[in-house]
Amino acid sequence: MTATAASRHLASCRICYKLADANLHKCPRCKAALHLRKLDSIQRTLALLITSCLLYIPANLYPIMITDQLGTSEGSTILGGVIILIHHDAVPIALVIFLFSVLVPLGKLMTLFYLVWTVKRHSPVSPRQRTVMYQITEFIGKWSMVDVFVVAILVALVHLGGVLSIRPGVAALCFAGLVVITMIAAERFDPRLIWDEMEEKDRDS
Amino acid sequence: MNGDIACQSCDLLLSVASLKDGETASCSRCGHFLTRKLTDPYGRVISFTIAAIILLVMANSYTFLSFGASGLESVITLRETPGAVWKYGMPFVAIMVAAFIIIIPALILVLLLLLCIPLHEGRNRPWLAAAAKLIFLTQSWSMVEVFIIGVIVSLVKIADIATVELGISFWAYAGFAICFTLAVSSLDRYQCWERIEALESA
Numbered sequence: 367m368t369a370t371a372a373s374r375h376l377a378s379c380r381i382c383y384k385l386a387d388a389n390l391h392k393c394p395r396c397k398a399a400l401h402l403r404k405l406d407s408i409q410r411t412l413a414l415l416i417t418s419c420l421l422y423i424p425a426n427l428y429p430i431m432i433t434d435q436l437g438t439s440e441g442s443t444i445l446g447g448v449i450i451l452i453h454h455d456a457v458p459i460a461l462v463i464f465l466f467s468v469l470v471p472l473g474k475l476m477t478l479f480y481l482v483w484t485v486k487r488h489s490p491v492s493p494r495q496r497t498v499m500y501q502i503t504e505f506i507g508k509w510s511m512v513d514v515f516v517v518a519i520l521v522a523l524v525h526l527g528g529v530l531s532i533r534p535g536v537a538a539l540c541f542a543g544l545v546v547i548t549m550i551a552a553e554r555f556d557p558r559l560i561w562d563e564m565e566e567k568d569r570d571s
Numbered sequence: 572m573n574g575d576i577a578c579q580s581c582d583l584l585l586s587v588a589s590l591k592d593g594e595t596a597s598c599s600r601c602g603h604f605l606t607r608k609l610t611d612p613y614g615r616v617i618s619f620t621i622a623a624i625i626l627l628v629m630a631n632s633y634t635f636l637s638f639g640a641s642g643l644e645s646v647i648t649l650r651e652t653p654g655a656v657w658k659y660g661m662p663f664v665a666i667m668v669a670a671f672i673i674i675i676p677a678l679i680l681v682l683l684l685l686l687c688i689p690l691h692e693g694r695n696r697p698w699l700a701a702a703a704k705l706i707f708l709t710q711s712w713s714m715v716e717v718f719i720i721g722v723i724v725s726l727v728k729i730a731d732i733a734t735v736e737l738g739i740s741f742w743a744y745a746g747f748a749i750c751f752t753l754a755v756s757s758l759d760r761y762q763c764w765e766r767i768e769a770l771e772s773a
Contacts (some may be wrong), residue, residue: 381707501580513669546667
């Protein structure tokens, strides 16, 4: 017979993993707030996801960096940067940037929306599969910061008087915000909600 | 069944009391990692942490990258990377970059020493729980390994307009990233808190 901590009214501390009576509201070991499930997990995740979606638009429309060369300025967007790299025959690096800056943020948003939706709709999709999806989303999130770091390095490195210099564009701020907010959104989502559904069904049958 | 840990991913109650040195426990229902028992974990953390601190100081002391085109040259240190972004009017991005690649990792390293030296020696200190709490709260925000990939991508991006050379600092930072990752991953959350509790109640 298997049992969940919640079915015994035990809350598992998110900081130190201590199991304690949920009525304590405060972890007896590390004094962190104690809840059976993350507080308002679905609402908070959704709110952060919507913010991320809004940031995704300017992050892709505006230039992430601007190159000033001999009096002319040229901005390049995230996708534009990928295309330039392909023209320069740097296909592996173009793929890395495309993966981390385009596919990962988009995939993350869609996966989290999907997970929230399945929890809300009491979906019968295998909880184990959904847990793996969640774990991948959580693990991969910070790798999207690569593009922001690239901009920071190039801005610092490339400034040769009036000949050649690189400035950060508005999209750098939007994109950094997007990555941070989706990371928080993933953190706010409670994967245990995926399994709670199954528990309820088992109890009913 | 008397459980002493709940899976963080699916809330199943499990017992890990019989875990031996060198063994790893995963959840039987969802496969999520639970805890791992290492031989001499705190000794390992301390060694990697000291190595990482030395390398981080080195990474901040020398040239990080140098860049030359049409007879002109520009040289940067590690700290100038967020600094330049700040100068171009993006303080938020600059603070994020500085925090993710230098400040948070450095803070975690100091906290690891404050936590693991007493744990290694088996002594209770009043700050143990506070230090551990701060480590586990901030560790997902360190992006040292991501930054290394960022440097490599930048090099490829400007390889055909200029000659770029990697300075001593870059290699020191790469070594730091490896030691830092090993130090953090050697500290097992469940085992570490069990030890803190045992020391505090002794």
